[in-house]
Amino acid sequence: MKILVPLKRVTDPDTKIRLKPDGSGVDLDGVKFAVNPFDAIALEEALRIRERLGEAEIVVTSIGGDECVEQLRVGLAMGADRALLIKTSEPLDSLAIAKILVAVYRREQPSFVLMGKQAIDDDSNQAGQMLAALLGIGQATFVSKLELVENNSKTRCGRETDAGIETVTVKLPAVITTDLRLNEPRYVSLPGIMKAKKKPLEETGLSELGVVVASRTRVLKLEMPAPRKAGVRVKTVDELVDKLKHEAKVI
Amino acid sequence: MANILVIAEHDRGQLKLATLSAVGFARQVVADAGGTFEILVIGENIGGVAGQLCHCGAATVLTAAHALLQHPVGDKYARIVADATKERGATMVVGAASTFSKDILPHAAALLDAGMLSDVVEVRGDGDDFIFKRVMYAGNVIATVKLEGPVKFLTVRAAAFAHPPKVAESSPIVSLPVTADKLPQFTEYGGQEAKVAGRPDSTEARVVVSGGRGIKNAEDFERLVGGLADALGAAVGSSRALVDAGITPNSLQVGQTGKIVAPDLYIAIGISGAIQHLAGMKDTKVIVAINKDPDAPIFEVADYGLVGDVYQVVPELTEKLKT
Numbered sequence: 001m002k003i004l005v006p007l008k009r010v011t012d013p014d015t016k017i018r019l020k021p022d023g024s025g026v027d028l029d030g031v032k033f034a035v036n037p038f039d040a041i042a043l044e045e046a047l048r049i050r051e052r053l054g055e056a057e058i059v060v061t062s063i064g065g066d067e068c069v070e071q072l073r074v075g076l077a078m079g080a081d082r083a084l085l086i087k088t089s090e091p092l093d094s095l096a097i098a099k100i101l102v103a104v105y106r107r108e109q110p111s112f113v114l115m116g117k118q119a120i121d122d123d124s125n126q127a128g129q130m131l132a133a134l135l136g137i138g139q140a141t142f143v144s145k146l147e148l149v150e151n152n153s154k155t156r157c158g159r160e161t162d163a164g165i166e167t168v169t170v171k172l173p174a175v176i177t178t179d180l181r182l183n184e185p186r187y188v189s190l191p192g193i194m195k196a197k198k199k200p201l202e203e204t205g206l207s208e209l210g211v212v213v214a215s216r217t218r219v220l221k222l223e224m225p226a227p228r229k230a231g232v233r234v235k236t237v238d239e240l241v242d243k244l245k246h247e248a249k250v251i
Numbered sequence: 252m253a254n255i256l257v258i259a260e261h262d263r264g265q266l267k268l269a270t271l272s273a274v275g276f277a278r279q280v281v282a283d284a285g286g287t288f289e290i291l292v293i294g295e296n297i298g299g300v301a302g303q304l305c306h307c308g309a310a311t312v313l314t315a316a317h318a319l320l321q322h323p324v325g326d327k328y329a330r331i332v333a334d335a336t337k338e339r340g341a342t343m344v345v346g347a348a349s350t351f352s353k354d355i356l357p358h359a360a361a362l363l364d365a366g367m368l369s370d371v372v373e374v375r376g377d378g379d380d381f382i383f384k385r386v387m388y389a390g391n392v393i394a395t396v397k398l399e400g401p402v403k404f405l406t407v408r409a410a411a412f413a414h415p416p417k418v419a420e421s422s423p424i425v426s427l428p429v430t431a432d433k434l435p436q437f438t439e440y441g442g443q444e445a446k447v448a449g450r451p452d453s454t455e456a457r458v459v460v461s462g463g464r465g466i467k468n469a470e471d472f473e474r475l476v477g478g479l480a481d482a483l484g485a486a487v488g489s490s491r492a493l494v495d496a497g498i499t500p501n502s503l504q505v506g507q508t509g510k511i512v513a514p515d516l517y518i519a520i521g522i523s524g525a526i527q528h529l530a531g532m533k534d535t536k537v538i539v540a541i542n543k544d545p546d547a548p549i550f551e552v553a554d555y556g557l558v559g560d561v562y563q564v565v566p567e568l569t570e571k572l573k574t
Contacts, residue, residue: 013527017388026392094357095366123387123507124369126357129325133361138437139325141354144501156441161350162454162510163262164502167441168324174437180508181494181501216366220382221395228533231554237567240539240557248537248554250458250516251483251572 001056001152003046004110005080006101008036009064009071010121023221026121035071037185038116040078042178044185045146046114047079053152056111057081061104063097065089069201076196077188083201084108086209093217098130103209105135110173112155117142117177128177138174144181148172253280253381255288256341257309258332260351261300268414268455269347274307275412276345276374276405284376289313289339290422293331295321301424306417313339317429322440323351329358330434335427336363336402348406348511349454360404367404368396372411389507390530409454410513410534450477453486453505458516461488461505461532465521465542465561469498475565476520482572488512488532490522506531521561524549541565 011017012032020027035043043060050056060075061084062068072083086100105113118125132139145158149169159166160179170176206213234240244251255277260267270290277288287310292301294316301312315331332355336344344359346352348370360367372393373384384393386408453459460483462476472493480487489499491506505512507527513534520541522528525548532538533552540553543560550556557564 011388016526017391019392026388093366095361095364098361118508120507121388123389124367125353126360126367126369129329129354129357130361130367132326133329133358136435138435139354139358140438141325142350159350160501161354161443162452162502163443164500165444167443169439169441171437179501180491216399217368218397218399219394220397223393223395224391225386225393228538228552230551231538231556233550233556233558235557237557237564237571240555240568241571243555244516244537244539248516250537 001053002108002110003049003056003058004105004108004113005039005043005046005058005060005075006113006115007039007043007060007062007071007075008116008119009033009062009068010036010119013037013120019222019224023223025222033067033070035074036116036119038118038120038178038180040185041180041182042114042116043075043078043080044183045178047186048183049148059084059108059110061086063088063092063100072201073196074188076199076201077192078186079192080199082199085201085203087203087205090213091215092213093215094124094126095130096213096215097127098134099213100206100209100211101127101131102134103211105131107209111152112173113175115175115177117179128175132175135175138170139177140168140170140174141177142179143176144179146176146182253284253286253343254339254341255280255286255343255345256336256339257288257290258344258346258352258356259290259292259300259304260347260349261292261294261297264294264296264299266300266303267347267349267351269349269409270304271307271414272409272412273345273347273407274309275415276371276407278308278415279412280343280374280381284381289341291315291332291335293320293328305421305424306419307415307422308418309422312422312424313427314424315427315429317431319431319434320429323355324438324440325354325358326435326437328355329362331429332356332359333362338427342402344402344404346406348408352406356404356406363402365402365404366398366400368398369406371405371407389527390533391526408511410511450480451484451486453488453503453512454510456486457514458483458485458518459488459505459512459514459532460485460518460520461490461522462493462499462520463490463522463528464492466493466498471562472498475561479518479520479565479569479572482569490525490528519549519553520565522549523547524552
């Protein structure tokens with residue numbers, strides 16, 4: 001069994017985002033980066049599947065500049081076997097990313113792909129579904145429970161939908177996108193970091209993969225939303241009820 | 252000019268109101284830039300839903316009905332959406348920003364080699380093209396973007412587009428042929444957990460009462476948050492902290508990775524107001540915060556803040572609202 005886990009480098013989720021004064025992008029000066037938390041959950045699940053099955057090769061991949069090596073090393077330190085950096089400096093939208101992942105998939109021939117449901121920077125929630133469409137394979141999105149069934153030929157998943165948990169059984173190979181509640185990713189250990197240094201980390205480019213992509217999305221400007229104005233403090237429940245009834249008129 | 256296809260969402264034959272926000276988006280674009288819009292309903296027994304959408308001003312209400320489409324399975328529905336987009340010559344395909352649309356529309360977009368924008372909150376014409384605004388970074392950044400290509404897929408935030416007024420004229424209902432053997436067969440639907448009956452959906456309710464870390468267990472949540480919600484006929488919501496603690500189910504979570512709500516009134520009980528939570532509710536018209544910590548960040552966005560112990564304040568509030 002082989003599991004492909006894409007890892008995106010994103011700004012640390014606890015960082016307060018600032019924009020460049022001209023609105024051309026996020027000010028990354030001094031900002032910490034992390035593996036996209038949903039992708040870390042995907043990798044954790046892959047590691048647990050390997051622990052349950054006793055064998056599975058886990059390949060992590062990232063698309064971007066040399067700096068993505070940092071996140072791939074985290075993936076290797078968590079326990080992935082190999083890492084693959086697809087080097088590009090282009091800003092890419094979800095469809096372009098999905099097309100690159102198609103090429104990685106064809107090269108690696110994994111049993112399935114496990115990836116985060118969305119990246120916490122652009123919040124698009126598209127790449128996994130697009131990858132499934134381009135590969136012509138099944139998908140299970142927003143997964144918070146996962147088990148392999150029928151001789152590991154299918155996966156039974158609990159999906160977090162607006163209406164509650166929905167169960168689907170999907171034939172493998174498939175693209176599975178992970179939600180928050182699937183697991184809690186392990187911390188990277190010191191021995192893990194030491195071991196990671198010896199694990200293979202390969203670099204390749206889009207031309208080597210034979211992919212030509214162009215982003216269809218063009219960002220013209222970024223801005224912060226107008227902050228909500230803080231309102232008033234009320235001292236008593238009576239005052240609150242009075243304000244809601246007679247000032248805000250919402251009850 | 253735009254030829255828009257709106258993808259309707261329903262829950263076993265019950266129209267989801269967020270669909271009307273997507274219709275509101277379509278009406279706005281058509282009014283500004285010219286063109287027409289159609290609405291597509293997919294499912295099994297969908298005559299009722301299609302009928303409900305006949306007075307929205309659509310050129311046509313399309314239906315794709317088949318027993319294999321009984322449940323909203325992503326790859327099957329995506330194939331229907333992609334086929335309908337081609338057949339109707341749509342240049343824009345729009346759904347409400349919900350887990351339904353997020354599952355289906357990116358898949359359909361990729362089948363057509365089309366790009367997609369999620370969580371659109373604004374649109375305006377730009378010559379023959381359009382400029383959109385969408386939210387990212389947990390609602391902390393608004394991006395102004397263009398999307399190239401002959402077909403654009405979008406999800407729109409319900410709070411950003413008003414439900415349009417009904418029109419007198421009735422749209423014709425046109426049934427699209429469904430070729431069963433062309434539908435993907437990767438997925439078996441295994442059912443949906445029983446929904447807690449009796450309370451409205453937080454994405455559709457006029458009032459949402461939501462609880463956070465200040466509430467210690469499930470019984471207290473039901474008594475305090477549930478009790479106040481019932482007194483107001485409101486939906487209930489929860490912060491991530493309570494879901495993680497196993498006190499509330501996942502489906503109640505409001506926030507960046509949970510539900511995005513924008514009711515008239517949001518009452519936050521014992522919620523500190525982490526940015527991920529604020530991302531899910533800050534488009535609310537009136538926010539009330541009750542928290543014993545006077546420095547809780549929730550007070551920075553609340554219209555009315557009350558510093559106090561939720562275990563004392565909330566029962567008193569519930570009592571006074573009942574009378």
